[in-house]
Amino acid sequence: MTGNRLGRLLNILDYALSSLGRKSLKNGGVFIIFTLVVFLFASFQLVSRALTEAAQTVLATAPDITVQQMSAGRQVSIASSAKIPLAPIFGIKKIEERIWGYYFDESNGANYTIIGLPARAGDSGGTQLFGLAEGRLPVASERGQVAISDNVRRQLQLGNRKHFSLFRPDLSQASFATVGLFAPKTEILTADLMVMNLADARDLFAIADGFVTDLLVSVANPNEIETIARKISEKLPGSRVITRNQILKTYKVVFNRRSGLGTVCLLTALAAFVILAWDKASGLSREERKEVAILKILGWQTSDIMLLRFCESLSLSLLAFISGYLLAWVHVVFWGGALFRPIFLGWSVIRPVFSLAPPLAASDLLLVFSLSVVPYLCATAVPAWRAATVRADSVI
Amino acid sequence: MRPSTGLLMTLMILSMLGGAVAHTVLIKRGEQAENLQILQGVVASLGLSDLALSTEARYTRHPAVSDPVVVSMDHPGAIDHFPSTFFWAPVARP
Amino acid sequence: MMPDNLVELQAVTKIYNQGQANEVIALKQVSFTVARNEMVCVQGPSGSGKTTLLSLIGCIFAPTSGRATIGGKKISRLPDHFLTRYRRELTGFVFQHYNMLDHLTVLENITLPLLPLGISPGDRVRKADRLLEKFGLSHRRNFSVTQLSGGELQRVAIARALINDPPIIVADEPTAHLDGKLSREVVDMLASLRDEGRTVVIASHDPIVSAHPAMARIIEVRDGIILHQLSGR
Ligand SMILES: Nc1ncnc2c1ncn2[C@@H]1O[C@H](COP(=O)(O)OP(=O)(O)OP(=O)(O)O)[C@@H](O)[C@H]1O
Ligand SMILES: [Mg+2]
Numbered sequence: 001m002t003g004n005r006l007g008r009l010l011n012i013l014d015y016a017l018s019s020l021g022r023k024s025l026k027n028g029g030v031f032i033i034f035t036l037v038v039f040l041f042a043s044f045q046l047v048s049r050a051l052t053e054a055a056q057t058v059l060a061t062a063p064d065i066t067v068q069q070m071s072a073g074r075q076v077s078i079a080s081s082a083k084i085p086l087a088p089i090f091g092i093k094k095i096e097e098r099i100w101g102y103y104f105d106e107s108n109g110a111n112y113t114i115i116g117l118p119a120r121a122g123d124s125g126g127t128q129l130f131g132l133a134e135g136r137l138p139v140a141s142e143r144g145q146v147a148i149s150d151n152v153r154r155q156l157q158l159g160n161r162k163h164f165s166l167f168r169p170d171l172s173q174a175s176f177a178t179v180g181l182f183a184p185k186t187e188i189l190t191a192d193l194m195v196m197n198l199a200d201a202r203d204l205f206a207i208a209d210g211f212v213t214d215l216l217v218s219v220a221n222p223n224e225i226e227t228i229a230r231k232i233s234e235k236l237p238g239s240r241v242i243t244r245n246q247i248l249k250t251y252k253v254v255f256n257r258r259s260g261l262g263t264v265c266l267l268t269a270l271a272a273f274v275i276l277a278w279d280k281a282s283g284l285s286r287e288e289r290k291e292v293a294i295l296k297i298l299g300w301q302t303s304d305i306m307l308l309r310f311c312e313s314l315s316l317s318l319l320a321f322i323s324g325y326l327l328a329w330v331h332v333v334f335w336g337g338a339l340f341r342p343i344f345l346g347w348s349v350i351r352p353v354f355s356l357a358p359p360l361a362a363s364d365l366l367l368v369f370s371l372s373v374v375p376y377l378c379a380t381a382v383p384a385w386r387a388a389t390v391r392a393d394s395v396i
Numbered sequence: 397m398r399p400s401t402g403l404l405m406t407l408m409i410l411s412m413l414g415g416a417v418a419h420t421v422l423i424k425r426g427e428q429a430e431n432l433q434i435l436q437g438v439v440a441s442l443g444l445s446d447l448a449l450s451t452e453a454r455y456t457r458h459p460a461v462s463d464p465v466v467v468s469m470d471h472p473g474a475i476d477h478f479p480s481t482f483f484w485a486p487v488a489r490p
Numbered sequence: 491m492m493p494d495n496l497v498e499l500q501a502v503t504k505i506y507n508q509g510q511a512n513e514v515i516a517l518k519q520v521s522f523t524v525a526r527n528e529m530v531c532v533q534g535p536s537g538s539g540k541t542t543l544l545s546l547i548g549c550i551f552a553p554t555s556g557r558a559t560i561g562g563k564k565i566s567r568l569p570d571h572f573l574t575r576y577r578r579e580l581t582g583f584v585f586q587h588y589n590m591l592d593h594l595t596v597l598e599n600i601t602l603p604l605l606p607l608g609i610s611p612g613d614r615v616r617k618a619d620r621l622l623e624k625f626g627l628s629h630r631r632n633f634s635v636t637q638l639s640g641g642e643l644q645r646v647a648i649a650r651a652l653i654n655d656p657p658i659i660v661a662d663e664p665t666a667h668l669d670g671k672l673s674r675e676v677v678d679m680l681a682s683l684r685d686e687g688r689t690v691v692i693a694s695h696d697p698i699v700s701a702h703p704a705m706a707r708i709i710e711v712r713d714g715i716i717l718h719q720l721s722g723r
Pocket of ligand 1: 515
């Protein structure tokens with residue numbers, strides 16, 4: 001009996017596949033649209049998944065607490081003296097001053113991120129730890145040193161030269177010597193970085209003495225970060241206190257379907273399905289009606305016709321889903337999400353080179369599956385039922 | 397050949413391709429895991445808060461630490477000027 | 491085992507679209523029987539209810555009221571599912587309009603009833619080839635049905651009706667689109683099925699059919715009632 005059941009399934013599947021093949025133009029169109037929708041949606045999901053995962057892992061070592069000064073809804077420089085009221089807070093291990101900002105290079109339109117490192121005890125740490133391919137980080141004791149990425153070196157067209165100069169706001173020149181080069185493997189963090197010491201950054205940006213961009217607070221016990229952050233914001237009215245958790249939270253949602261592209265991918269998917277479903281649901285043609293009636297009169301049960309329709313929709317949607325999903329992986333992993341790169345890098349002149357390797361998660365696959373194959377099957381269930389209930393005697 | 401056999405074979409070929417892709421991904425992730433540790437070191441030593449992906453706007457270069465209202469600088473309902481903000485969701489309020 | 495009367499209708503009424511404006515009473519209180527291994531002809535003018543009567547015998551639908559027993563199975567008030575099962579076990583239907591699926595070949599059309607039974611492609615072809623040979627259609631096996639002549643199509647239809655080896659064959663105007671010689675051939679073919687031990691019911695107003703020597707009875711239908719029954723020659 002089971003053999004017979006399998007035989008019935010295979011026979012009806014054969015019949016379904018041949019009738020799919022017969023209407024190859026229409027079904028080919030459906031297949032391509034379906035594949036494309038799955039491809040776009042899955043690509044977006046995989047790219048954002050890979051970036052989110054990278055951010056969550058990499059930024060796990062971000063500063064415990066960052067303190068900024070707000071004024072008129074914007075971030076402004078914070079006075080170094082803000083450290084004073086914080087000193088008595090129990091549990092703070094260290095407070096460092098930092099200056100960072102952007103330097104716009106008018107000659108090529110690139111935007112560099114400049115970081116003025118706080119003075120540190122272990123200034124000349126190991127190359128490996130700091131992700132430097134060669135050289136070292138600038139030290140506090142010597143002026144005019146920078147560590148840059150290879151990408152920045154290319155943007156500045158340095159070639160083998162070590163020295164270059166940048167303009168201060170008053171257009172006077174500040175000159176720098178390259179002492180370190182970040183490894184290309186770290187581009188996802190360092191692509192646009194110019195790291196110098198605090199004094200150089202203050203000089204370059206002409207920030208007044210006694211002011212810095214933000215304060216980095218280290219906390220002895222990670223469990224106390226939130227409590228200490230609350231205390232800091234109580235002591236410094238008008239400040240913005242950002243904890244590591246908030247940074248991670250930002251990166252949890254920054255690449256997701258709330259973004260415009262995510263919405264567009266979802267909307268195309270939705271539009272495509274509405275079109276497909278409408279096409280399927282918009283009445284039976286005379287031909288179809290006749291075919292079903294003949295099959296029924298020849299002894300096919302209603303359930304056989306349902307199975308036939310189900311085989312048609314399932315094989316079409318499953319094949320399209322698998323193809324689209326595979327293509328999405330190839331696109332993301334082998335082509336680095338080439339289709340989306342222009343969008344998520346935008347008009348940036350400095351484009352980091354990095355590879356994407358999203359995690360293999362069954363839940364991701366199920367999400368795309370349940371947003372593509374499942375609605376398609378549901379959309380085709382009603383017309384399948386309507387076809388299956390055509391009466392046998394309607395051809396006599 | 398029966399069409400159903402053809403379908404079965406197609407599915408098998410596709411799953412083999414899937415297996416090959418998964419294999420490559422796992423290898424790549426293995427390599428990436430080492431690199432991620434180096435990157436963690438970079439973040440810790442430079443006190444970084446953001447990924448250097450898109451440098452075209454403050455809120456895509458430093459979404460975690462830029463002003464909460466920066467996306468709606470012009471007008472809360474204004475459409476952004478930058479293509480990358482098409483991919484990046486607006487910065488969440490903490 | 492099969493009963494003596496393969497078809498037994500008692501006071502059978504069939505109403506199309508019951509309760510609606512376009513209600514049609516196609517059969518009124520019809521009673522008649524067909525014995526096993528008998529060949530009968532149903533005659534009557536157009537619209538008299540021949541096709542309706544044959545559809546009842548072919549288990550295509552159940553009567554609106556009355557008792558209908560086909561091959562020993564009571565088919566009145568039966569869910570569709572069982573009707574379909576009896577249809578494929580008990581009867582083979584040859585239609586007035588062939589009712590072939592144009593996009594399929596002769597072989598595929600003939601084997602359609604076997605698909606939901608789970609019969610393997612090899613067995614299907616074997617069964618079909620036997621019938622195709624019997625009806626001299628082997629050379630047309632892989633033709634599209636649209637390429638066949640009317641006579642060939644009618645033979646394909648008969649072959650398809652026989653694929654499940656049913657005890658009852660029902661043929662609705664099998665000679666309607668054929669000329670005299672071909673009509674004769676088709677009726678001979680149906681008569682040979684009777685000789686194999688099957689019961690054959692043919693609806694026709696073609697004298698070639700009613701005058702066939704194998705015809706046991708002629709049932710005259712008019713406006714949904716049986717006018718009279720004549721025994722054949
Ligand atoms: N599906 C249907 N719905 C409504 N009325 C129908 C249907 N089928 C047949 N009828 C009506 O039932 C009556 C009997 O029809 P039937 O088809 O049985 O006649 P017939 O003797 O086969 O005619 P013909 O020689 O033209 O084939 C006719 O009045 C016809 O209009
Ligand atoms: Mg008729």
